Amino acid sequence: MCRAISLSPNSVLYAIGSRSFEKASRFMLENGFSPETKVYESYEEVLDDPYVDAVYVPLPTTLHVRWAVLAAGKRKHVLLEKPAALNLSELDTILEVCESNGVQFMDATMWMHHPRTAEMRALLSDGQRFGQLKAIHSCFTYKADDDFLCNNIRVKPDLDGLGALGDIGWYCIQAILWAADYDLPQTVTSWHEPELNQAGVILSCGSSLYWKDGRIATFYCSFLTNLTMDLSVLGTKGNLHIHDFAVPFRENVASYYSASQFRVPIMSEHSVANDRPQEALMVGEFASLVVEIEGNGSKPEKKWPEISRKTQKVLDAVRASIEKGFQAVQIVS
Amino acid sequence: MCRAISLSPNSVLYAIGSRSFEKASRFMLENGFSPETKVYESYEEVLDDPYVDAVYVPLPTTLHVRWAVLAAGKRKHVLLEKPAALNLSELDTILEVCESNGVQFMDATMWMHHPRTAEMRALLSDGQRFGQLKAIHSCFTYKADDDFLCNNIRVKPDLDGLGALGDIGWYCIQAILWAADYDLPQTVTSWHEPELNQAGVILSCGSSLYWKDGRIATFYCSFLTNLTMDLSVLGTKGNLHIHDFAVPFRENVASYYSASQFRVPIMSEHSVANDRPQEALMVGEFASLVVEIEGNGSKPEKKWPEISRKTQKVLDAVRASIEKGFQAVQIVS
Numbered sequence: 001m002c003r004a005i006s007l008s009p010n011s012v013l014y015a016i017g018s019r020s021f022e023k024a025s026r027f028m029l030e031n032g033f034s035p036e037t038k039v040y041e042s043y044e045e046v047l048d049d050p051y052v053d054a055v056y057v058p059l060p061t062t063l064h065v066r067w068a069v070l071a072a073g074k075r076k077h078v079l080l081e082k083p084a085a086l087n088l089s090e091l092d093t094i095l096e097v098c099e100s101n102g103v104q105f106m107d108a109t110m111w112m113h114h115p116r117t118a119e120m121r122a123l124l125s126d127g128q129r130f131g132q133l134k135a136i137h138s139c140f141t142y143k144a145d146d147d148f149l150c151n152n153i154r155v156k157p158d159l160d161g162l163g164a165l166g167d168i169g170w171y172c173i174q175a176i177l178w179a180a181d182y183d184l185p186q187t188v189t190s191w192h193e194p195e196l197n198q199a200g201v202i203l204s205c206g207s208s209l210y211w212k213d214g215r216i217a218t219f220y221c222s223f224l225t226n227l228t229m230d231l232s233v234l235g236t237k238g239n240l241h242i243h244d245f246a247v248p249f250r251e252n253v254a255s256y257y258s259a260s261q262f263r264v265p266i267m268s269e270h271s272v273a274n275d276r277p278q279e280a281l282m283v284g285e286f287a288s289l290v291v292e293i294e295g296n297g298s299k300p301e302k303k304w305p306e307i308s309r310k311t312q313k314v315l316d317a318v319r320a321s322i323e324k325g326f327q328a329v330q331i332v333s
Numbered sequence: 334m335c336r337a338i339s340l341s342p343n344s345v346l347y348a349i350g351s352r353s354f355e356k357a358s359r360f361m362l363e364n365g366f367s368p369e370t371k372v373y374e375s376y377e378e379v380l381d382d383p384y385v386d387a388v389y390v391p392l393p394t395t396l397h398v399r400w401a402v403l404a405a406g407k408r409k410h411v412l413l414e415k416p417a418a419l420n421l422s423e424l425d426t427i428l429e430v431c432e433s434n435g436v437q438f439m440d441a442t443m444w445m446h447h448p449r450t451a452e453m454r455a456l457l458s459d460g461q462r463f464g465q466l467k468a469i470h471s472c473f474t475y476k477a478d479d480d481f482l483c484n485n486i487r488v489k490p491d492l493d494g495l496g497a498l499g500d501i502g503w504y505c506i507q508a509i510l511w512a513a514d515y516d517l518p519q520t521v522t523s524w525h526e527p528e529l530n531q532a533g534v535i536l537s538c539g540s541s542l543y544w545k546d547g548r549i550a551t552f553y554c555s556f557l558t559n560l561t562m563d564l565s566v567l568g569t570k571g572n573l574h575i576h577d578f579a580v581p582f583r584e585n586v587a588s589y590y591s592a593s594q595f596r597v598p599i600m601s602e603h604s605v606a607n608d609r610p611q612e613a614l615m616v617g618e619f620a621s622l623v624v625e626i627e628g629n630g631s632k633p634e635k636k637w638p639e640i641s642r643k644t645q646k647v648l649d650a651v652r653a654s655i656e657k658g659f660q661a662v663q664i665v666s
Binding site for chain 2: 131134135137139141143187189191192193195204206208210211212214216218220222224225226227228230232234235236237238239241243249250257259260261266267326328
């Protein structure tokens with residue numbers, strides 16, 4: 001993300017905050033930052049610096065509500081690592097403070113900002129090439145090693161208590177909502193046999209999402225399975241498939257595959273070039289919203305907090321369904 | 334299938350049976366059969382011909398139990414179109430008559446006989462390249478037109494009453510069992526909101542299959558969605574993906590995609606050539622078993638009826654789960 005901030009033409013990495021001056025200085029050196037970058041020994045000092053316009057918050061999820069609220073309260077725009085919060089109530093606390101302070105909120109789901117995503121969106125919106133949406137399947141898994149499964153913040157109930165659901169299920173859920181043009185499903189039923197660690201943190205789980213008109217979506221996320229980043233979107237007239245939806249295999253070009261009834265059934269590959277990595281494109285989009293707000297008095301773009309909110313709402317329902325023994329959980333729009 | 338019988342070196346298309354002599358003769362002419370091919374005006378006459386060694390039965394599913402039992406009773410080997418039967422009880426009736434008459438049974442799921450399938454099986458069995466199985470997703474859909482949805486046997490409760498579940502869900506279920514090396518799941522939970530026609534026949538449905546050790550599989554089948562034939566198999570160390578599992582896009586070569594932790598995460602494509610179409614390979618395998626039995630006194634190969642039986646068992650559970658309001662249905666091994 002530091003590299004992304006540097007690669008983005010409208011942002012400058014101005015300061016780093018860490019609980020440890022030593023760790024922050026080493027991080028700076030190792031990543032070849034400008035010597036002018038400030039190093040603060042506490043997060044408060046970052047927020048108290050009047051030259052800081054916006055903060056990127058990569059802290060463990062349990063700390064999001066505290067630090068995002070403090071940042072927004074000091075009128076810093078907030079780019080928040082996903083999962084945005086432990087639950088919708090926490091996220092709403094964050095979003096209310098952002099709104100009342102007129103700062104931009106965005107969760108750091110970088111693939112949303114890749115030009116491939118926009119091109120795929122155009123395909124899905126094309127009544128001739130794609131038709132009506134019928135089914136979505138998304139899957140994000142990676143094989144965590146023993147050290148990760150013992151020590152990483154993502155398997156600790158007091159740090160990232162949502163485990164695989166928060167870390168990678170977030171991507172799957174947001175991809176489903178994106179494909180459904182942010183129309184919330186009405187019911188969520190989680191799959192049996194999620195894998196949990198001894199502390200009860202989710203290591204793998206899946207869920208089925210239902211809309212009343214027969215549209216259906218499923219997702220699967222896991223720390224225990226070889227890297228997979230699949231997204232399939234099926235329509236009445238066409239299909240879309242990708243195998244690297246969250247993080248493209250290549251940094252400067254990404255492919256998607258489509259099939260349509262108007263062609264032979266063999267899927268065709270489409271490549272989309274990007275001049276900067278998707279993380280830098282995300283920072284660029286975030287920074288340009290900040291410039292609009294700070295420079296031109298614009299209002300924050302509501303689309304991004306709304307997408308985060310819907311994602312969190314579905315994530316909460318997935319978790320509730322697991323806790324209720326895989327019962328169907330209604331989602332209230 | 335007539336073409337497949339002709340292309341297979343160990344089988345001869347000897348006779349056609351039809352309720353209508355005219356229809357059968359026209360079919361013969363249109364497909365350029367040898368004038369020596371016999372045309373029978375009833376199925377009984379086919380079964381009464383002592384020169385008929387084996388029959389391929391493409392009748393609607395409701396007629397399978399009647400005609401497969403009659404055929405086996407007359408010691409004709411039976412290649413039966415899928416779905417094998419309306420339910421396990423009917424299939425068991427067929428299989429018992431086949432066994433007591435010493436004839437080979439095989440259901441006509443042709444992709445099982447493609448050399449790609451064997452090569453993929455080798456990958457899935459490779460502890461280094463694939464590791465342990467964790468998750469499977471299969472999907473077979475096609476967009477039926479209005480005529481199909483009104484008139485095809487596959488949407489008629491008195492002909493192919495299993496609808497999309499029988500016609501294409503059969504492939505998905507068998508693919509899952511194949512990937513799981515025929516280890517039956519313990520529980521099946523069908524997805525909400527299956528689409529039914531006015532007569533109650535399934536036009537689209539999906540299901541989740543669970544094993545006690547955390548393995549999971551899902552499938553989706555539909556007559557209402559653009560052509561999709563996806564199979565994804567995820568392991569702890571590698572993945573397998575195909576987009577044309579049931580019927581390869583090309584007749585003489587088929588691809589699969591694999592990724593493994595030992596490589597860069599980009600998936601690699603593997604092509605497998607086949608000298609004859611998969612239907613002809615199926616006929617060839619079936620005919621060689623028949624030759625073994627008739628010529629060398631061998632016993633029928635039990636593998637094929639066992640695979641059909643397991644597929645039917647899971648299919649029954651999917652249907653039962655839908656009928657029970659999407660409750661979990663146990664599968665007894």
